[in-house]
Amino acid sequence: MFLSRIHLDPRCKEARRDLANPYQLHSTLCRAFSPPDTKCPKGEFMWRLEPETDAPGYPRILVQSRKLPDWNGITVKGWLAEVDAAIDLRERLKLESLKSGQKFRFRLRANPCVTRNGKRLGLLNKKDQEGWLERKGNQHGFSLPILTAFDYFESLEERIDVRISQEQILCGKQHTDNSIRIFSVLYDGMLSVEEPELFRNALQTGIGHGKVMGLGLLSLARA
Structure with a gap:
């Protein structure tokens, strides 16, 4: 499992197009993992457009993949401004020796939602997003620290200690007449590993819906 960080050049027309259309960006990234005119294997990679740019102002994208990408497969001239060396996550995070109680800083852009009457609805309330x-x-083998908050009307209540920001509707197009709209937020915080096997699986497969729209990638740094 590898983590790569790439920098796009917004002076490139195709890069601007992809940054405005997450579905198209996913399609372009697929070229680094499959030959031309070949469908990219499902679950081969996940990605996230970071909210921060690099020093020269180029947008940054994290790409986590099963195998090393071949960025030469993206043949658009000027699309890539820079590519950082890939990191072997199994080695960097010692994933094979994870233990219950280990703590990590994390970031996750995700689609907090519920399904009602067969429709997926984004959760707009902060407390619902935390829940x-x-x-x-609980599902993926990790826990979050609890913060005791004071509510003027309801006295004390326990809530998880996590920063939620970057609420936005992501819009993409599969075809000219088939658009995708999905609600997303950015989570930042600390977590503790509870069940290592479940947690490893979550790192490999992601969390929640919207993977092709740049959601679900759980990235970690040692606490």
Whole structure:
């Protein structure tokens, strides 16, 4: 499992197009993992457009993949401004020796939602967004620190200690007449590993819906 960081050059017309259309950006990234005119294997990679740019102002994208990407496969001239050396996550994070109680800083852009009457609805309330992440933690083998908050009307209540920002609707187009709209937020915080095997699987497969739109990648740094 490898993590790469690439920098796009917004002076390139195709790069600007991809930055405005997450579905198209995913399609372009697929070229680094499959030959031309070949469908990219499902689950081969996940990605996230970071909110921060690099020093020269270029947008940064994290790409986590099963195998090393071949960036030469993206044949658009000027699309890539820079490519950082890939990191072997299994080695960097010692994934094979994870233990319950280990703590990591994390970032996750995700689609907190519920399904009602067969439709997926984004959760717009902060408390609901926190509850969604807490449930995903229980499902995927990690927990989040608890913060005791004071509410003027309801006295004390316990909530998870996580920063939620970057609320936005992501819009993409599969075809000219088939558009995708998905609600997303950015989570930043600390987590503790509870069940190592479940947690490793979450790192490999991602969390929640919208993978082709740049959602679901759980990235870690040692606490």
